[in-house]
Amino acid sequence: MSSVEDGMKTAWVLDSKGRRLAPCSSEKATMMVSQGKATLICEEPLTIQLPYAVELPPRPEPVQQTQVGEGRSILLHTCCGPCSTYTITHLREQGFDVSGLWYNPNVHPYAEHQRRLASMRTYAESVGTPLLCEEGYEMSDFLRNVVGRESHGERCRHCYRMRLNRTARVAVREGFDAFTTTLLVSPHQDQDMLRDVGEVAGGEFGVEFHFENFRRGWSERGRLTREHNLYRQDYCGCVYSEWERYTGQRIRPGVSG
Ligand code: SF4
Structure with missing residues (x-):
């Protein structure tokens, strides 16, 4: 198990390209592996991998705090x-x-x-x-x-x-x-x-x-x-x-x- 949050054990979830997604509960991870929906990558910390890639939304561009006189x-x-x-x-x-x-x-x-x-x-x-x-x-x-x-x-x-x-x-x-x-x-x-x-x-x-x-x-x-x-x-x-x-x-x- 990877971590314990609010008393519930969680597992890391990777997509097929190895990108880390939102974690899920260890029970759900175990069930997905047993149903063939995910592959067990590591038991400690518990990590599973999905057989498909997930398109993540683009990260918002950091807001540039430009000053009015910068470089002038x-x-x-x-x-x-x-x-x-x-x-x-x-x-x-x-x-x-x-x-x-x-x-x-x-x-x-x-x-x-x-x-x-x-x-x-x-x-x-x-x-x-x-x-x-x-x-x-x-x-x-x-x-x-x-x-x-x-x-x-x-x-x-x-x-x-x-x-x-x-x-x-x-x-x-x-x-x-x-x-x-x-x-x-x-x-x-x-x-x-x-x-x-x-x-x-x-x-x-x-x-x-x-x-x-x-x-x-x-x-x-x-x-x-x-x-x-x-x-x-x-x-x-x-x-x-x-x-x-x-x-x-x-x-x-x-x-x-
Ligand atoms: S110095 Fe220039 S700004 Fe000041 S009172 Fe005289 S004219 Fe006006």
């Missing part, structure tokens, strides 16, 4: 060290090969820009993420783009466009599969507008814009920022946002600050 490279526009923490971690967990791009001519004044860049470099180095840096500051181009459109929202669309267009262009130039931005982690940014601008840039330059609501990682961003002791700015970046931050006012269309 992505260029991540980085606005600062803190917003990069969760975003880089999360994209890597999704299987992406992540590189960062620094291009933020919207951050004023220059000393503040350099301080944020230094923080970004520190973090990128500490987690082994390559960081591409676009030459120059291009503050004048930024101001030229937003002059006459200084209200909150209106200027942000131009700001997003400048930064995401550049990211898309570099992504194509450097052969990345997709691009995205750390701005998507911040509840202070307009996510719908970012998506719109990102998708238009992706279409124009011919590279996929990876949209994802990274905001679910906002508190983790805070924890990682403290853990890495990164510089935390208290205004978005441009001179207008600084003025708004410290006065508690908003620049409205047609009204100067």
Whole structure:
């Protein structure tokens, strides 16, 4: 007898090709042998063989748990060290090969820009993420783009466009599969507008814009920022946002600050 389950002895059953089928009781196996319906192969453990082959149903294919970024490279526009923490971690967990791009001519004044860049470099180095840096500051181009459109929202669309267009262009130039931005982690940014601008840039330059609501990682961003002791700015970046931050006012269309 081969085994005892719930007090009942069972026998192994093979088909004519030697494939193991569902076991049966030892009584049934003995009866089949005595009736010539099966051949006794072994007494211990009790094993019988049927004279015919049994077509077994095909085994279901194992479900492949593919990750969205598996085997793909992505260029991540980085606005600062803190917003990069969760975003880089999360994209890597999704299987992406992540590189960062620094291009933020919207951050004023220059000393503040350099301080944020230094923080970004520190973090990128500490987690082994390559960081591409676009030459120059291009503050004048930024101001030229937003002059006459200084209200909150209106200027942000131009700001997003400048930064995401550049990211898309570099992504194509450097052969990345997709691009995205750390701005998507911040509840202070307009996510719908970012998506719109990102998708238009992706279409124009011919590279996929990876949209994802990274905001679910906002508190983790805070924890990682403290853990890495990164510089935390208290205004978005441009001179207008600084003025708004410290006065508690908003620049409205047609009204100067
Ligand atoms: S508030 Fe922020 S997103 Fe808007 S224009 Fe200024 S720097 Fe850019």
